[in-house]
Amino acid sequence: MDEKLIQERIRQGRAFISGFGDDTGLENYQSDQDLKKPQPPLTKAPMTDQALELPNDFEKLSIDGDFLHIINTRRSRRSYTEAPMSLLQLSYLLWCSQGVKSVRGRAYATLRTVPSGGARHPFETYLAIQNVTGLQDGLYHYLPMKHRLEFLGCPDDLRGIISRSLCEQDWAVKANVVFFYSCVFYRGEWRYGIWAHGPMLMDSGHVTENLYLAATSIGLGGCAIAAVDPEAANPAFSLDGKEECIFYAMPVGTVPEDPQGEEETFYAFVREQNL
Numbered sequence: 001m002d003e004k005l006i007q008e009r010i011r012q013g014r015a016f017i018s019g020f021g022d023d024t025g026l027e028n029y030q031s032d033q034d035l036k037k038p039q040p041p042l043t044k045a046p047m048t049d050q051a052l053e054l055p056n057d058f059e060k061l062s063i064d065g066d067f068l069h070i071i072n073t074r075r076s077r078r079s080y081t082e083a084p085m086s087l088l089q090l091s092y093l094l095w096c097s098q099g100v101k102s103v104r105g106r107a108y109a110t111l112r113t114v115p116s117g118g119a120r121h122p123f124e125t126y127l128a129i130q131n132v133t134g135l136q137d138g139l140y141h142y143l144p145m146k147h148r149l150e151f152l153g154c155p156d157d158l159r160g161i162i163s164r165s166l167c168e169q170d171w172a173v174k175a176n177v178v179f180f181y182s183c184v185f186y187r188g189e190w191r192y193g194i195w196a197h198g199p200m201l202m203d204s205g206h207v208t209e210n211l212y213l214a215a216t217s218i219g220l221g222g223c224a225i226a227a228v229d230p231e232a233a234n235p236a237f238s239l240d241g242k243e244e245c246i247f248y249a250m251p252v253g254t255v256p257e258d259p260q261g262e263e264e265t266f267y268a269f270v271r272e273q274n275l
């Protein structure tokens, strides 16, 4: 291994977190917003000409109203029962993680159920769905402005695509829904330019935390996944990986009531290695 190369990667990573890089020579830098260039769209245009209106009568769900209980019981769940998820449950998860509550100005910013630096909301939500009542299995794209879902098709090898996209974490293929998050880079860069990337990464944590809490509040479970392979995930959703790239995911599914067994299996190595 080239130790110098490794140290350089570590240095770049630390610089990214501690100050988003060295700005020497860029003191007079202006972002495209500073330069009065046109703003990119707040959300991606529909990819098809048909979309399903999602139900929003969330009062019909059995939602845990005890916030502290939700906080205390949230955990990463990697074992799924393969019982069906309802369309209303899926709709609630989408609403809680990316729903648009209002639009600021004519089309300046969306205000959503999660915060975002500068209200840029640079993400798109794609879904790999299996076993959601009333929906055909397959790949979908969420349209947050209208709270709708568009069907992108069902490849023969849906489970294989999920597995390869999540670096062969095969426990995830049993989830009813895998949420795949892409970043539309220019949405943040238009405003923050060379400083956009740190805040966009910070934003993604809010999205999955809301998804964790929403799932917990209706008795479902999921697990955030950073080990995503964009080369497998991007083509599944027709993304180029340059302007828009999948970088984060979260399977969510119906889960056994008692998580103890699955915790034991997952952390067996901790015991084995006496960590």
Ligand SMILES: Cc1cc2nc3c(=O)[nH]c(=O)nc-3n(C[C@H](O)[C@H](O)[C@H](O)COP(=O)(O)O)c2cc1C
Pocket: 074, 075, 076, 077, 078, 169, 223, 224, 225, 226, 227, 228
């Ligand atoms: C950014 C992020 C990336 C993660 N990536 C993975 C992953 O690729 N595979 C996995 O099994 N768990 C992943 N997890 C779940 C963590 O392992 C989990 O949150 C951690 O062990 C703590 O457990 P808890 O969520 O139950 O509190 C990830 C969590 C986060 C927040």
